[in-house]
Amino acid sequence: MLAVGIVAAAGSGLRLGADAPKALVPLAGRPLVRWAVDTLRAGGAAEVVVAVPPAERAAFAAAVPGVRLVDGGASRTASVRAALTVVGPEVDAVLVHDAARPLTPPEVVARVLAALDQGAPAVVPVLPVVDTTVLVDDGGAVVDVVPRAPLRRVQTPQGFDRRTLVEAYAALADDADLTDDAAVVRAAGAPVATVAGDERAAKVTVPHDLAMAELQVRR
Template sequence: MSVWAILLAAGQGSRLAASGLATKKQFLPYEGAPLFWKSARTMVRVPRIAGFVFVFPEGEAEDGARTVKELAAQDDFSLPCLVATGGPRRQDSVHNGLAMLPKDCTHVLVHDSARPFASAPLIASLLAAMDGGHDAVIPAIPVADTIKRVAEDGTIAETLPRAELRACQTPQAFAVPLLQRAHAICREKSLAVTDDASMVEAIGERVATVPGEAGNIKITTPEDLRMLTTNAPVAYPCVGWGYDVHKYGPSRPLKIGGIPIDGDLQVVAHSDGDVLLHALADALLGCLGKGDIGQHFPDNDPAFDNIESAVLVTEVLDIAHREALTITHADLTIIAQTPKLSTYRRRIRDNVAQLLRVDPARVNVKATTEEGLGFTGKKHGIKAVACVTGMRQPQGAEN
């Protein structure tokens, strides 16, 4: 892929202007440069970004180009930086930015410069999803509030199912031909949209999601400006480690990583006994500093009798999203003398990746024996270890 980024800095900031702010938000000073440059500084750290197109308001593109040139020299940017003039609507500004992309550009990130805190790991997750075959990918986070549709008379018309709702963010990633086609059709049909993913949806194409970041806020209201004057949320790395053991015996059919294993082996367990997913859940809880799986799902609670371990992992992932954890990698090891797992490894990896909502390239699955030693070597049981790495927003940054 040849990936460029379109950084939108063409907004008028009408809500902030109405509150008395004279400077457009994208030009507010932050960390020694205009706010729009913060996103460029983040993206330039992503090795696969090949260049930038900055989109400035009409009448300000010439000054914007001079500013970009000065900032690029100051920060020793080695990537090309082009400038386009914005239009009356956001989609017009994106259209003008697309027109500036070089012919060899295959994929593009479209980002609102008013979201200055999007992280490099978030961008990497979008690129990984495109590597996995998606032509349109956006970051999304679960909605915390109950959302209702309101009728014209102000009464509640419908309560929407919160579990199905997501708040969408930028940057949004697209294959260039798809986004160009979406823009052309929407212009032809005079469709107005609020983001580029909506355009792709409008022409009947699918849009994938990756977990967004709670700290990836958009500077919109006067209250949001506090994020620029106080310590901004900075994601920090975290590591969690998990370990689990189950003995063989008549109870539950053997399942590893959510995949049923052929044969007669069974494990003794209160839940479905998936040793790998139990270790994974503990590793996720380790990243969060939230104890272990036994604290959250006690093995003497009838509610968890024979429950699928994937459900338990999903419950932990809900906590992870609320705590603003972005999973970057999972390294998993199964330790057993029997069964042989080489033919299952890819299926286990793909299933765990789907469960974590990450690209399979960010999940590694290994299987080993203990050469006849210990209880696993004597075929009395099975164990697994899991290591999960992630990036997490400081506590309270999501508020």
């Protein structure tokens, strides 16, 4: 099975307190995007396409040499749509990964690919919800407790049969902005399977997240 990875890396670093795109922020001396690209390759992706801020192409070319770059859009959905245009029909599977999940183990990538190889049209890695989760009203008061048993936290990379993902994006409105690519294929009616995620695949969003990732790397 020929798999291509797409890394969504066009986001800003504002919440991380950075004056550069989040994907270029270093973790243990390597930019986040380089960690993501290396994970996809180690997990089985034959090629990786990175959606980047148009004004930062030179910086990304230096950060991930040998990787195909495309201009990302104003949203994650737009960036993935742009990256899909350069994925050829010879490709069997597409893995969509967040640059902000640098420590995702390659084993998670391999599990997603294995599920696709077994016939699933779409696959996401997930973790159980362990905290008590509640519903609140407009004033912030608790009105109900949500059962945790059926809840899952969704991670990346999310994997797709290439045709399923391409057709789902073709059916999606140009200005649509969904939270992830699993939502795109579900909107088109495709089922989404799950595999085990990993706590190390935590998302780097704020400075505390980056500090915790630094601690993990130093262990």
